[in-house]
Amino acid sequence: MNCLEKRILKDGVVKPGNVLKVDNFLNHQIDINLLDEMGKEFYERFKDKKVDKIVTIEASGIAIAFAVARYFNVPIVFAKKAKSVNIDGDVYIAEVESFTHKNKNQVIVSKKFINEGENILIVDDFLANGCALQGLISIIKQAKAKIIGIGIAVEKGFQPGGTIIRNLGYHLESLAIVDGMNSDTNEIILRNQN
Amino acid sequence: MNCLEKRILKDGVVKPGNVLKVDNFLNHQIDINLLDEMGKEFYERFKDKKVDKIVTIEASGIAIAFAVARYFNVPIVFAKKAKSVNIDGDVYIAEVESFTHKNKNQVIVSKKFINEGENILIVDDFLANGCALQGLISIIKQAKAKIIGIGIAVEKGFQPGGTIIRNLGYHLESLAIVDGMNSDTNEIILRNQN
Numbered sequence: 001m002n003c004l005e006k007r008i009l010k011d012g013v014v015k016p017g018n019v020l021k022v023d024n025f026l027n028h029q030i031d032i033n034l035l036d037e038m039g040k041e042f043y044e045r046f047k048d049k050k051v052d053k054i055v056t057i058e059a060s061g062i063a064i065a066f067a068v069a070r071y072f073n074v075p076i077v078f079a080k081k082a083k084s085v086n087i088d089g090d091v092y093i094a095e096v097e098s099f100t101h102k103n104k105n106q107v108i109v110s111k112k113f114i115n116e117g118e119n120i121l122i123v124d125d126f127l128a129n130g131c132a133l134q135g136l137i138s139i140i141k142q143a144k145a146k147i148i149g150i151g152i153a154v155e156k157g158f159q160p161g162g163t164i165i166r167n168l169g170y171h172l173e174s175l176a177i178v179d180g181m182n183s184d185t186n187e188i189i190l191r192n193q194n
Numbered sequence: 195m196n197c198l199e200k201r202i203l204k205d206g207v208v209k210p211g212n213v214l215k216v217d218n219f220l221n222h223q224i225d226i227n228l229l230d231e232m233g234k235e236f237y238e239r240f241k242d243k244k245v246d247k248i249v250t251i252e253a254s255g256i257a258i259a260f261a262v263a264r265y266f267n268v269p270i271v272f273a274k275k276a277k278s279v280n281i282d283g284d285v286y287i288a289e290v291e292s293f294t295h296k297n298k299n300q301v302i303v304s305k306k307f308i309n310e311g312e313n314i315l316i317v318d319d320f321l322a323n324g325c326a327l328q329g330l331i332s333i334i335k336q337a338k339a340k341i342i343g344i345g346i347a348v349e350k351g352f353q354p355g356g357t358i359i360r361n362l363g364y365h366l367e368s369l370a371i372v373d374g375m376n377s378d379t380n381e382i383i384l385r386n387q388n
């Protein structure tokens with residue numbers, strides 16, 4: 001088991017509705033030593049590829065991206081989320097629909113920060129249905145950059161996002177894949193990835 | 195001049211309406227080596243005090259907080275922003291009014307992540323009128339924790355936020371204080387802090 005899997009089993013809290021709270025160490029309070037270990041783990045999984053830039057999405061992806069970027073010694077770009085409104089300026093926009101909430105949101109990156117031919121490693125904290133991730137992929141394709149891989153902290157294996165992304169041929173690495181949860185017992189079932 | 199002041203003069207872009215764009219290195223694309231230097235600089239300025247936790251606000255404060263937290267080897271907590279809605283759960287909420295936009299927003303932190311008596315260093319990217327910062331201070335006071343200092347990357351010296359915070363007796367350190375800008379010439383006037 002890696003550092004994140006151990007920590008989820010130790011400190012993750014299951015709430016009704018298949019909600020896994022990791023706000024004690026990942027996305028509200030942040031354990032910087034855990035994140036450093038996660039950054040190193042992602043580096044080990046993608047170090048054979050050339051990485052020019054880490055791309056993530058605000059807000060909780062930023063800390064993970066920072067930890068990964070330190071190992072690759074490359075810049076971070078974080079995409080911004082917005083409600084569907086007109087945004088001025090020279091930006092890539094992906095409009096993504098939430099499968100769960102049925103509302104539309106925009107994912108936005110300034111054109112000057114993703115360049116044609118760049119090798120991009122996408123990093124984010126959660127992957128469930130993959131709505132935000134699909135928007136990021138769309139933007140990087142618009143920019144004609146190359147997605148060399150996708151690193152996710154926690155994938156919800158019982159939701160379709162991860163399967164879809166792998167079916168599409170992307171190299172997706174999730175540090176922890178949660179296959180089931182029980183909010184009565186706080187049991188968390190992690191996929192054996194070894 | 196410190197690392198950030200040099201970088202602002204080199205890569206900062208002035209837009210009409212006293213807008214300083216630093217999105218090339220600080221709050222959209224992030225230069226991790228610059229942030230590491232900034233983290234070290236904040237550490238030098240606050241290292242004589244006991245720091246238990248770094249508190250910031252999403253989104254662009256998170257990367258700076260991470261860089262500072264590595265030097266102090268303490269956790270980060272980032273406050274969430276929300277429109278004025280009811281939020282469930284055991285949280286501290288500060289409702290802050292934007293002086294500029296006249297709208298109200300909420301700054302929210304789970305009660306479990308700020309404890310009575312903890313020594314808090316607040317970190318954020320920008321200080322202009324200080325609306326978000328006032329909300330953070332309010333929350334830390336609600337939690338009966340102690341604000342040992344406030345570290346800001348870029349203070350707009352021609353707006354009142356910094357003066358108010360210093361008048362209130364807080365130890366505020368801004369790596370760069372911008373006293374004036376000209377969008378026609380891209381001139382940026384930094385306060386001499388030596």
